[in-house]
Amino acid sequence: MMRLVLSVALVFVLSIGGGAATVRYALDHLAALEGLTIGPWIAFPDRGSPDADPYSKARFSRKAELPLGPSEGLAFVAGVDSAGAALRRDCSYRIEGKAPAARFWTLHPSAESGTPPEPQAMRWPGLHSMQILRREDDSFEVTASPRPHPGNWLVTGGEGPLSLVFTLYDAPTIRNLDAARVDLPLIYRAGCE
Amino acid sequence: MTRAFHVFLLGLLGAAIVHLAILVLLPVLSERDAWARLAARGDLLRPVRLGPTETDSPVPLDDPFLGGAACRFDLHDHGVLHVTAGSGPPFWSVSIHDRRGYNLASFNDRTVVGGRLDVAVATSAQMADLRRDLPDALARSIFVEVDDPQGIVILRALRPDPTWEPVVETFLASFACRARLP
Numbered sequence: 001m002m003r004l005v006l007s008v009a010l011v012f013v014l015s016i017g018g019g020a021a022t023v024r025y026a027l028d029h030l031a032a033l034e035g036l037t038i039g040p041w042i043a044f045p046d047r048g049s050p051d052a053d054p055y056s057k058a059r060f061s062r063k064a065e066l067p068l069g070p071s072e073g074l075a076f077v078a079g080v081d082s083a084g085a086a087l088r089r090d091c092s093y094r095i096e097g098k099a100p101a102a103r104f105w106t107l108h109p110s111a112e113s114g115t116p117p118e119p120q121a122m123r124w125p126g127l128h129s130m131q132i133l134r135r136e137d138d139s140f141e142v143t144a145s146p147r148p149h150p151g152n153w154l155v156t157g158g159e160g161p162l163s164l165v166f167t168l169y170d171a172p173t174i175r176n177l178d179a180a181r182v183d184l185p186l187i188y189r190a191g192c193e
Numbered sequence: 194m195t196r197a198f199h200v201f202l203l204g205l206l207g208a209a210i211v212h213l214a215i216l217v218l219l220p221v222l223s224e225r226d227a228w229a230r231l232a233a234r235g236d237l238l239r240p241v242r243l244g245p246t247e248t249d250s251p252v253p254l255d256d257p258f259l260g261g262a263a264c265r266f267d268l269h270d271h272g273v274l275h276v277t278a279g280s281g282p283p284f285w286s287v288s289i290h291d292r293r294g295y296n297l298a299s300f301n302d303r304t305v306v307g308g309r310l311d312v313a314v315a316t317s318a319q320m321a322d323l324r325r326d327l328p329d330a331l332a333r334s335i336f337v338e339v340d341d342p343q344g345i346v347i348l349r350a351l352r353p354d355p356t357w358e359p360v361v362e363t364f365l366a367s368f369a370c371r372a373r374l375p
Contacts, residue, residue, distance in 0.1 A: 007200045014200070015207020022208065023215045050295045054216050061220035061293065064227045064252055066263070066347050069299025072286035075255070103284060103303075104351070106258045111245065123355075124245075124257035130353055167256055169284060169351070170301050 027059050038184045041076035041166060045175045073169035077110065079161065081187040087162040089114045091192040092145035097185035098138060102171035104129045107142065107154060107164065114160025127154050220293055227252045227294045227345060231265050238271065238370045240264045254349065260361050261349040264370035268316050268342040271372035273323065275331060276346050278310040279367035281360045284351040289314060292343040305335060316342055328373060346370060
């Protein structure tokens with residue numbers, strides 16, 4: 001009798017514990033499966049669409065976000081540089097390359113990663129395509145650093161991990177393109193303090 | 194030994210069932226979703242301002258260069274929804290989400306006629322009524338037919354630098370969600 005009760009209890013513990021743990025793991029760690037990965041950048045074109053898979057839907061419901069729709073734009077997030085090392089707020093990075101066709105784009109450090117520095121009233125923590133300097137071939141170079149830099153300077157600073165958000169607005173074709181045919185800027189580490 | 198094997202097998206089967214159940218129920222049971230957060234800030238049809246993550250925004254808009262506003266609607270409660278706004282910012286976009294936050298439709302200032310926001314949201318039944326007798330106010334609107342009567346409309350506007358702030362403020366203040374009969 002005692003052994004039967006123990007067995008039943010064990011089955012329950014295995015079921016509930018195992019089920020909950022695997023869902024948690026899948027939602028926290030398997031994000032890359034649904035994403036569109038281009039170099040260090042990852043985007044989730046299906047996030048927040050009714051056609052998304054059940055894992056994306058469950059992940060989506062844990063955050064109260066209302067993602068950009070197909071006519072609005074698409075956000076790419078990078079948590080690592082092009083060499084695969086995690087981005088840090090106390091390091092400087094060179095972000096270099098061309099942007100895909102879009103009306104405009106914005107680049108900013110995600111406020112949810114690490115501890116951002118105090119916001120400044122007259123300057124937003126980010127850059128957009130209408131304010132940067134370009135080279136003759138339309139490519140650009142941005143320096144993301146806690147310290148001032150000549151050229152295009154993206155203010156980072158603060159402590160902890162950094163993730164960069166590169167959002168393309170009014171770029172309807174980006175969702176249908178083959179990931180291999182889209183070029184996004186590369187991220188190189190330029191040095192740490 | 195066979196008993197231990199049975200327990201393990203049953204546990205595995207149970208874990209699979211629990212896994213699927215949690216996965217399917219999570220979106221349904223979520224209480225801190227966008228709808229709930231917006232409901233805490235305003236009634237149906239009342240626009241609520243949204244901002245970048247640092248400010249006290251019910252729904253985070255991550256991009257520092259975009260300001261936004263959102264309103265909730267319930268088509269069974271108040272009839273057809275009519276969304277309008279003025280003009281001004283160099284870019285704006287609007288998206289319509291259902292009760293769960295899934296994106297149903299989206300437009301930007303270049304995908305609408307005349308660059309003006311004028312969108313009507315209706316259920317299939319309301320749509321049939323509208324086809325029979327179209328009110329003058331909706332004569333130039335883009336129509337979006339939805340299955341779920343409840344949802345959220347969100348408007349985003351670009352402010353390239355702080356000098357654009359007054360323009361974008363005026364634009365977002367002109368964002369209106371009105372109920373139109375039927």
